[in-house]
Amino acid sequence: FSPGFQVAPETKAVMKWLRSIPFVLSASLHGGELVVTYPYDYSRHPMEEKMFSPTPDEKVFKMLAKAYANAHPVISDRSELRCGGNFVKRGGIINGAEWYSFTGGMADFNYLHTNCFEVTVEVGCEKFPLEEELFTIWHENRDALLNYMEMVHRGIKGIVSDKFGNPIKNARISVRGIRHDVTTGN
Numbered sequence: 001f002s003p004g005f006q007v008a009p010e011t012k013a014v015m016k017w018l019r020s021i022p023f024v025l026s027a028s029l030h031g032g033e034l035v036v037t038y039p040y041d042y043s044r045h046p047m048e049e050k051m052f053s054p055t056p057d058e059k060v061f062k063m064l065a066k067a068y069a070n071a072h073p074v075i076s077d078r079s080e081l082r083c084g085g086n087f088v089k090r091g092g093i094i095n096g097a098e099w100y101s102f103t104g105g106m107a108d109f110n111y112l113h114t115n116c117f118e119v120t121v122e123v124g125c126e127k128f129p130l131e132e133e134l135f136t137i138w139h140e141n142r143d144a145l146l147n148y149m150e151m152v153h154r155g156i157k158g159i160v161s162d163k164f165g166n167p168i169k170n171a172r173i174s175v176r177g178i179r180h181d182v183t184t185g186n
Helices: 009-020 058-073 085-090 106-113 129-154
Strands: 025-030 033-038 092-097 117-124 172-175 177-182
Touching: 009 106, 025 106, 033 058, 033 085, 058 092, 058 117, 058 129, 085 092, 092 172, 106 117, 117 129
Parallel strands: 025 117, 033 092
Antiparallel strands: 033 117, 172 177
């Protein structure tokens, strides 16, 4: 966050929570469109709007976003005349900064300051859906959320330990070719 940027107390609490527990996957649910976005949300060139801004883990983020989008009955619908139809040719997913760039997003924070990979799910074109619409929105997203949560089992897993078998806290894990390390938890 930039100097002078005021962080709300509840945001500070979530940031502290994210740093204290080694989460690896999260999703932020929004309204106003029907698409899954992934980091970075802030463009490398802040003056450029709609500029593709990939993380070093671009392939992983696309896989995660597609896991959600492909399991969602409306996002996976190929009709361009529906809510979210302008993202059909992209498979219902987009790099956040390529859609619109903004600073201070949770997905970017998680990627840069924790081990947590987060996507943003825009659950519908109504920014503030009516109460009677919530049941339908839940059912449209339930299987996609479950499919997304199952992605936590993808990738490298294990315990980093010393020669005596004791876990090593805060060990840095590097993958050749990806310039983004993660650290072990407790």
